[in-house]
Amino acid sequence: MTRALPLPILALLLSGCATPTAPTTPQAPTAPQIKLAQDVTVLRNALPVALTALQAARSAGSIPADAVTVAESKVLVPLAQLGKTIDAELVSGHDWPTQKAAVLTVIAKAGISAAAANLPAQAQVILAAVLGSYNTIAASVGGPQLP
Amino acid sequence: MSPLLIALLPLIQQGIPEVVGLIKSLMGLKKKYPALTDEQIHAVVVAATAENEAGFDDLMARIAADQPKP
Secondary structure (H helix, E strand, O other), rough: OOOOHHHHHHHHHOOOOOOOOOOOOOOOOOOOHHHHHHHHHHHHHHHHHHHHHHHHHHOOOOOHHHHHHHHHHHHHHHHHHHHHHHHHOOOOOHHHHHHHHHHHHHHHHHHHHHHHHOOOOHHHOOOOHHHHHHHHHHHHHOOOOOO | OOOOHHHHHHHHHHHHHHHHHHHHHHHHHHHOOOOOOOHHHHHHHHHHOOOOOHHHHHHHHHHHOOOOOO
16 A cells, blocks of 8 residues: 655655746847947937036035036037947948947047046046946947947 | 838937837837847937936036126
C-alpha cells in the first residue's frame, strides 16, 4: 500500500511546476539616427534651463559674473552650435557611417572639455545636465566623453 | 523616396503639429515593426529635429544679449 505524500512535500513539488510563460519578443533597437536626434532634443531642452540658473546664481552673487560670461560663451554657445550642426548632418540624407564620422569630427572640434574644467564648482554643478547630454551624444558616436 | 514622404517633407520641416504627431507614431511603429525603410527613418529624424534649430537660435540670442559689451 502506498503512502500519500505529506501535504507540505506535495506543495513543494507542485510549486516547482510553474506555468510556462509565452516567449516575449525582444524590443527592436532604435535606429541610431533617431536616438541621436532625440539626444540632441534633450540637449536643446537642457540648455536654456542651465542659462537661467547661471544668470540667477550671478544675480544672487554665488557665481562671479566673469565665470558666467565664460560659461555662456565657452560652453553653452558651443553646445548649441554643436546641436545645430548635428541636426543639419542628421537631415542631410547621408548614410549613418558618414553622419557618424561627421558628428565625431564636430564633437572633437567643439573643445567643451577644457572650457568646462576651468569653471567654478557651482557653475559646473549647474552645467552638469547639459554636460551629461553632451556625453550621451558623444557616446552614441563613439566619441570621447567628459569626466 | 516615396511620394508620401516627398509630400510630407516640407510639412515636417515646418513643424506642423499633426504631421509631427504622425511621424512620432512612426517611431512607435519602428519598435514594433523593426524593418522601417531608410526613408521612414529619415522622416522621423526630420520631425525630431524640426524644433531644435529655433531653440538653439533662441538660446544663442539670449546669451548674445547677456554678454558684456566691449
